[in-house]
Amino acid sequence: MPPIDVELRNVIKEFPARRNETPVRAVDDVSLQIDDGEFFALLGPSGCGKTTTLRMIAGFEETTYGEILIRGKAVQHVPPFHRPVNTVFQDYALFPHMTVLQNVMFGLEMEGVKRAEARTRAIQALELVRLPKAIDRKPRQLSGGQQQRVALARALVKKPTVLLLDEPLGALDLKLRKEMQFELKTMQRNLGITFIFVTHDQEEAMTMADRIAVMDQGKVLQVGTPEEIYETPATQFVADFIGETNFIRGNVLSSNGKYITVKLDETTTMKAVSDQPVADNQEVLIALRPEKINVFAAKGTIQYDEGSSESTEDYKKALLRDPNINLMRAKVLQDVYIGTDTRYSLDIPGNQDIVARVQNFGLRSDTYFTSGQEINIFWNAENARVLTK
Amino acid sequence: MTSSVQPVTKPTREKSRGIFTALPAAIWLAIFFVLPLLIVFIMSFMSTGRGGRAVMPLTIENYVDVFDRFISVVQRSLWIGLLTTLVCLLVGYPLAFFISTRKSAGMRNLSLFLIILPFWTNFLVRTYALQTILGNDGTINGFLQSIGLISEPIAFLNTPEAVIIGLVYGFLPFMVLPIYASVERFDFRYVEAAHDLGANDLWAFIRIVFPMTLPGVIAGFILVFIPAIGTFVTSDLLGGTRGLMIGNLIQQQFRNNQPLGSALSIVLMGMVMIALLIYIRYGDQENS
Numbered sequence: 001m002p003p004i005d006v007e008l009r010n011v012i013k014e015f016p017a018r019r020n021e022t023p024v025r026a027v028d029d030v031s032l033q034i035d036d037g038e039f040f041a042l043l044g045p046s047g048c049g050k051t052t053t054l055r056m057i058a059g060f061e062e063t064t065y066g067e068i069l070i071r072g073k074a075v076q077h078v079p080p081f082h083r084p085v086n087t088v089f090q091d092y093a094l095f096p097h098m099t100v101l102q103n104v105m106f107g108l109e110m111e112g113v114k115r116a117e118a119r120t121r122a123i124q125a126l127e128l129v130r131l132p133k134a135i136d137r138k139p140r141q142l143s144g145g146q147q148q149r150v151a152l153a154r155a156l157v158k159k160p161t162v163l164l165l166d167e168p169l170g171a172l173d174l175k176l177r178k179e180m181q182f183e184l185k186t187m188q189r190n191l192g193i194t195f196i197f198v199t200h201d202q203e204e205a206m207t208m209a210d211r212i213a214v215m216d217q218g219k220v221l222q223v224g225t226p227e228e229i230y231e232t233p234a235t236q237f238v239a240d241f242i243g244e245t246n247f248i249r250g251n252v253l254s255s256n257g258k259y260i261t262v263k264l265d266e267t268t269t270m271k272a273v274s275d276q277p278v279a280d281n282q283e284v285l286i287a288l289r290p291e292k293i294n295v296f297a298a299k300g301t302i303q304y305d306e307g308s309s310e311s312t313e314d315y316k317k318a319l320l321r322d323p324n325i326n327l328m329r330a331k332v333l334q335d336v337y338i339g340t341d342t343r344y345s346l347d348i349p350g351n352q353d354i355v356a357r358v359q360n361f362g363l364r365s366d367t368y369f370t371s372g373q374e375i376n377i378f379w380n381a382e383n384a385r386v387l388t389k
Numbered sequence: 390m391t392s393s394v395q396p397v398t399k400p401t402r403e404k405s406r407g408i409f410t411a412l413p414a415a416i417w418l419a420i421f422f423v424l425p426l427l428i429v430f431i432m433s434f435m436s437t438g439r440g441g442r443a444v445m446p447l448t449i450e451n452y453v454d455v456f457d458r459f460i461s462v463v464q465r466s467l468w469i470g471l472l473t474t475l476v477c478l479l480v481g482y483p484l485a486f487f488i489s490t491r492k493s494a495g496m497r498n499l500s501l502f503l504i505i506l507p508f509w510t511n512f513l514v515r516t517y518a519l520q521t522i523l524g525n526d527g528t529i530n531g532f533l534q535s536i537g538l539i540s541e542p543i544a545f546l547n548t549p550e551a552v553i554i555g556l557v558y559g560f561l562p563f564m565v566l567p568i569y570a571s572v573e574r575f576d577f578r579y580v581e582a583a584h585d586l587g588a589n590d591l592w593a594f595i596r597i598v599f600p601m602t603l604p605g606v607i608a609g610f611i612l613v614f615i616p617a618i619g620t621f622v623t624s625d626l627l628g629g630t631r632g633l634m635i636g637n638l639i640q641q642q643f644r645n646n647q648p649l650g651s652a653l654s655i656v657l658m659g660m661v662m663i664a665l666l667i668y669i670r671y672g673d674q675e676n677s
Contacts, residue, residue: 106596154586
């Protein structure tokens, strides 16, 4: 286990009330442990408290309650200029009256590093972010991407224990953002510095972070690896916020360990997985990712590209040998072709609408269905998870 | 962020019409500014005739006179102008900073209102009031005597210090207002960035806040220095002979020696021009 670099213990941040209003609790009892060398993302919609959390770690906001520890030392009362953390600000906050080099040297000068050495180290930092040629320019003469690199160099040159990044890629266009995501990730690996990173973009968090804390309304809802968060979302909010999810409603018919059987209507049941015990007849909400749903034709024969064929009935029988397979009829409400996949809106028993994303392999005859068609759909019960509220 | 605004080229007709809009002011300035300036400039190189009138031949004797006989007055003017500006800066910057960092707009507006409130009274009246306050039988001496701190009145009046007090009082708003505008525009996230990089409050001020609000400081410097160096009402009423400034000298000389008065005027203008050149060079850097 790597040592813990940053720890938040029951941190609360309340902003004082304006006239006739109750205080706003921006961060509500957040506890986190961030390991040394970890790339950690705070993910959530705007106003969820992620930036306030970051600002408390940086020292720009005081905690109302709770403790923040950096390398085991409580820092709530340490001013930002004495904390071993540095920040890449959302709009970079590069000093406009200084050149790129002066910006990067500033932090070293404040440490009392000699000018010549500060200059050498600043140039090294600018080489690290691949911007060594622009040292004498003013920030406003640089593109957004270049400014971002300067902000990064300015923070990294201080060799912080923890680097905080507040939506650092938010101002960049899509292509540049993708490039920077990989560059940041590589840089973080090579430097071994802990990165704590705030974003509202779930894809960005998934791409870069080792672990993600999903926040909403000041609370941390779930902490886990991108895979854990995506595959086993803890709450409806997390499931909905990270990627696309179908929510299927049903009543528990029976349960057997973590497997439960849920009734969708009088004639249809499905199996799902629940981490918590459920009572019979309890109404549950089941999360099912669109890409976990498979489709095939309702009747006739499936022709495969390599020449063989199979009747849909045989195909069905083969599938049902696995007791964890949920198979049912659905009606296509809408079909949207989006290149790599097709998105189907489906009406399933119990009068519920779900979405299925099917990759366009093009290896079999029943590849494309159109609205109004009856089809078979199936998925593994392991992928259908009961959500806690 | 920098916004790149494409310069819009106006149609030629619009441009030529623009000339006409400036014409009244141009005529006015030509008659009442450029022409008198030329006259003063030429007179400053003429000899002194009967009754102090300017007569031929041309000479540089007046300038020799300025730097020979009156150099102390020129120096004093510069000195008083600079000190006034410096005191205004030391008093005005913290004040402007205080006002522009108030959270409530009402408080800011009230403060600004109080700053410009003295302008509601005529400057001459206010200077006479200062005479009353600083005089030997004045408010300050009266108070100090009544509490027994001094037995004899302190001679505040008719000193260069009295002139500086009067000038600082009169011109402080000209320092406060441009600095206020600069600090108001200043984005305090830069201070957070400085703190983040290890600067304490003092360093953040020296390296970030002050340089970034420097355009306001320089504008205030010019707005105070130029009228201060050329003042004659304040120095006349509060300075006496020991507070005599170039403005008073010009006033005197135009009565009995017009060419010398002209030369003094041109020298004063030269000093103002130098100040303005400094302003043009450093004042508005952010927008260049």
